[in-house]
Amino acid sequence: MNRIAYACVAAFSLVGLSAAIAQTDPIAQRKQLMKSVGGATRDPGQMMQGRQAFDLAKVKASLEIYVDAAGKMSGLYPAGTETGGETTASPKIWQTKADFDARFAKFGADSKAALAAITDEASFKTEFPKVAQNCGSCHEVYRVERK
Amino acid sequence: MRRGRIVAAAFGLAALGAAGFFALTSPATWRLLRGDAGGPIGLALPSAERGRTMFDVGGCASCHATPGQDDRTRLGGGAPLPTPFGTFRAPNISPDAADGIGRWSFNDFLVAMREGVSPDGRHYYPSFPFTSYALMSRTDLGDLFAYLKTLPPVSGRAPDHDLAFPFTLRRGVGLWKLAFFDGARFKPDPLRDAVWNRGAYLANGPGHCAECHSPRNAFGAIIGEKRYAGGPDPEGKGGFVPNVTPHETGLASWSAADIAELLKTGFTPDFDSVGGSMAAVVKNTARLTDADRDAMAAYLKSLPPIASERPKKSGG
Numbered sequence: 074m075n076r077i078a079y080a081c082v083a084a085f086s087l088v089g090l091s092a093a094i095a096q097t098d099p100i101a102q103r104k105q106l107m108k109s110v111g112g113a114t115r116d117p118g119q120m121m122q123g124r125q126a127f128d129l130a131k132v133k134a135s136l137e138i139y140v141d142a143a144g145k146m147s148g149l150y151p152a153g154t155e156t157g158g159e160t161t162a163s164p165k166i167w168q169t170k171a172d173f174d175a176r177f178a179k180f181g182a183d184s185k186a187a188l189a190a191i192t193d194e195a196s197f198k199t200e201f202p203k204v205a206q207n208c209g210s211c212h213e214v215y216r217v218e219r220k
Numbered sequence: 221m222r223r224g225r226i227v228a229a230a231f232g233l234a235a236l237g238a239a240g241f242f243a244l245t246s247p248a249t250w251r252l253l254r255g256d257a258g259g260p261i262g263l264a265l266p267s268a269e270r271g272r273t274m275f276d277v278g279g280c281a282s283c284h285a286t287p288g289q290d291d292r293t294r295l296g297g298g299a300p301l302p303t304p305f306g307t308f309r310a311p312n313i314s315p316d317a318a319d320g321i322g323r324w325s326f327n328d329f330l331v332a333m334r335e336g337v338s339p340d341g342r343h344y345y346p347s348f349p350f351t352s353y354a355l356m357s358r359t360d361l362g363d364l365f366a367y368l369k370t371l372p373p374v375s376g377r378a379p380d381h382d383l384a385f386p387f388t389l390r391r392g393v394g395l396w397k398l399a400f401f402d403g404a405r406f407k408p409d410p411l412r413d414a415v416w417n418r419g420a421y422l423a424n425g426p427g428h429c430a431e432c433h434s435p436r437n438a439f440g441a442i443i444g445e446k447r448y449a450g451g452p453d454p455e456g457k458g459g460f461v462p463n464v465t466p467h468e469t470g471l472a473s474w475s476a477a478d479i480a481e482l483l484k485t486g487f488t489p490d491f492d493s494v495g496g497s498m499a500a501v502v503k504n505t506a507r508l509t510d511a512d513r514d515a516m517a518a519y520l521k522s523l524p525p526i527a528s529e530r531p532k533k534s535g536g
Contacts, residue, residue, distance in 0.1 A: 111490060111491045111492045111493070112491070114487070114491035114493075115490075115491050118487055118491045121485075122481065161459075161495065163496075202485075205485070205487075205493075208486070208487075208493030209485075209486035209493050209494070209495075209499045209502060209503075210499070212486075212493050212494065212495030212496070212499050213495060213496065213499030213500055213503075215495070216495025216496055216499075217459050217495065217496050218453050218459025218460055218461060218495075218496055218497075219459060219460060
């Protein structure tokens, strides 16, 4: 009985520990945040492709996630996190950090502008691509192939 | 006396060897064996408008546009292409008479694209993918040349390549070509439909997709049986270029529509947005027609599934 209890405590503290590490590990955090941005793009992306019906509430929810992520991202690339954790961050990030940070600021501003400008399907189809193209233009410069 | 003869024989052999190397590595030798620079003359007049499509499929701007500015039609060159052999630098291909290709004849262009030989008779390194462009039709090359002529002249030459010995010996490319480059034109497959043939032509010829998405041997030549199965990044940054065959380690789970979508917007089916060199490729393929993107996607889906060498890893 005691053994099981110990095992449980050990298991729980391990889970707790790895969660704590994830919270203080910028590489894990920025990966998680990037994945949340990708996940939030599924709905509006499929709406753009015509695979999903337009839904204004879902679009706005995704844009809110972008605004939130854009605000947090710049802080997750401190010096010392250039390598490790299978990061696909390019070393260029730390060479031109001001430009890198400005891109997140633009992504956040574009997302906010879209939140105001998108009111129906027609405005969604013209405004959303302006937000989405921030992904590719930044990845072109600052993301490298995974090893 | 005897020693003198041996020395003379050694000199003779060395001279023969040098002459042989010289003969084998001459651009003229490859042309004699494999080339047909003349070829049938296309009936259509060159169209700069159609040429722009070739320019976009080929992604010429990705390497030849002047770095540090956004105009994809200013082809001043100079962008570095780092490889295991050294750093190549794309030349100026703007219509500038002094520094670009302003004085080139169409035949000069044809020989450059199909044989990898410059107007002054020197080999180009295969970092310039003439190995793929050789498949292109004379009509398409005529259109592309007409389009390039409409672009703004940009003065200034790109810096020289920065290569390691022995790759500095440009003549050596002659041997490489004899070993690895057949220079054949694209042959349509009559058993396949027009969409497949268009896709095969665009992907293998002007699009030169296999140049990055295939592993290479020690001499830097594509390993034929692993074509399109992905491999170490030829730009030598330690990454792995994805397998684009329909194997489970590649694009098996992707539909042709998924592939076409990536070529249009850069988004994967999971709405990840591709990075690095592929993001630059998408800037070009985004300008094509849906029909051309669909054709390339249909072709990739038809490839034999080949396992890629990257071990599967969990997570991203």
